[in-house]
Amino acid sequence: MFSAKLIEILKQARQIVVLTGAGTSAESGVPTFRDAQTGLWAHYNPAELASPEAFKRNPKLVWDWYSWRRETVLAAQPNAGHYALVQMARHVPNFHLITQNVDGLHQRAGSEQIIELHGNITRIRCEHCSHTIDLTKQNLDSLTLSDTEPPRCASCNHYYRPDVVWFGENLPVQALQQAEQLAQSCDVFFSIGTSSQVYPAAALPLYANKAVVIEINREKTALTQQADFALQGASGEILPALVECVWG
Ligand code: BJW
Ligand code: ZN
Numbered sequence: 469m470f471s472a473k474l475i476e477i478l479k480q481a482r483q484i485v486v487l488t489g490a491g492t493s494a495e496s497g498v499p500t501f502r503d504a505q506t507g508l509w510a511h512y513n514p515a516e517l518a519s520p521e522a523f524k525r526n527p528k529l530v531w532d533w534y535s536w537r538r539e540t541v542l543a544a545q546p547n548a549g550h551y552a553l554v555q556m557a558r559h560v561p562n563f564h565l566i567t568q569n570v571d572g573l574h575q576r577a578g579s580e581q582i583i584e585l586h587g588n589i590t591r592i593r594c595e596h597c598s599h600t601i602d603l604t605k606q607n608l609d610s611l612t613l614s615d616t617e618p619p620r621c622a623s624c625n626h627y628y629r630p631d632v633v634w635f636g637e638n639l640p641v642q643a644l645q646q647a648e649q650l651a652q653s654c655d656v657f658f659s660i661g662t663s664s665q666v667y668p669a670a671a672l673p674l675y676a677n678k679a680v681v682i683e684i685n686r687e688k689t690a691l692t693q694q695a696d697f698a699l700q701g702a703s704g705e706i707l708p709a710l711v712e713c714v715w716g
Pocket of ligand 2: 594595596597598599621622623624625626
């Protein structure tokens with residue numbers, strides 16, 4: 469299933485960096501970003517809801533979209549692809565996981581020291597004073613909920629918003645710098661389940677100029693042509709098979 473050359477490269481690898489995107493969680497039942505528009509939300513364009521302008525225009529609409537997605541995420545379980553990355557980390561001297569995902573499923577699978585580039589949907593933060601609430605630890609019911617607007621911060625009365633990075637907003641500076649440095653120094657760079665359309669994350673494989681770049685995706689993407697190896701298929705199937713083949 470995998471070429472002997474690929475297996476040898478991975479066996480020799482000293483520093484692996486993995487960048488994941490929404491496709492990694494698809495087999496957990498979490499819709500990918502561009503598919504997050506089913507049912508009630510079919511008429512909305514995700515790219516237009518994930519912006520500060522949308523929240524300003526219609527805070528309750530954006531709040532409700534995220535509440536709906538948060539429920540899906542909290543009910544989902546990590547899949548075989550998430551667990552395979554936990555295994556991979558145990559076999560490689562230097563392993564780093566960078567994710568664009570906001571669902572926290574890598575953490576729940578047991579991956580450690582994850583670099584989150586786009587925040588986390590299970591946290592909310594005050595849009596003004598940044599007071600943050602982790603909704604995996606505290607229930608939303610503890611806030612005053614209204615039918616017409618998002619909950620308001622107890623200390624400054626501004627709205628809470630999801631603690632994620634919207635289009636037009638800067639990524640967390642330290643996380644991005646660390647991700648760029650890791651990409652520059654690694655010998656193998658995986659890009660898994662991402663359409664490679666959203667910057668600056670999509671540029672990370674370009675920083676990995678000393679590395680063998682391996683893509684795992686169901687479809688061809690903007691990166692496929694430049695990748696050294698493009699493994700086409702579901703990450704929940706390919707990753708466990710690859711880890712077993714190389715380190716099993
Ligand atoms: C499977 C699978 C299976 C399915 N197995 N695979 C340079 C050039 C052009 C534009 C820009 C640029 N620099 C910045 C910009 C603007 C913008 C941008 O990139 N726009 C592009 C769309 C053109 N970037 C930004 O605004 C960023 N901020 C920034 O750069 O600030 C400075 C600045 C501002 C303004 C101008 C210039 C500079 C912020 C980006 C924040 C992204 N946030 C989101 C929302 C997070 C919260 C939420 O979830 O609601 O993050 S957008 C969305 O995209 C989300 C994702 O993390 C991110 C990436 O998506 P991903 O993961 O790739 O998912 P999909 O759905 O696109 O693809 C899924 C893939 O999985 C597909 O390929 C499937 O085939 C595959 N798949 N099942 C394997 N089982
Ligand atoms: Zn506040």
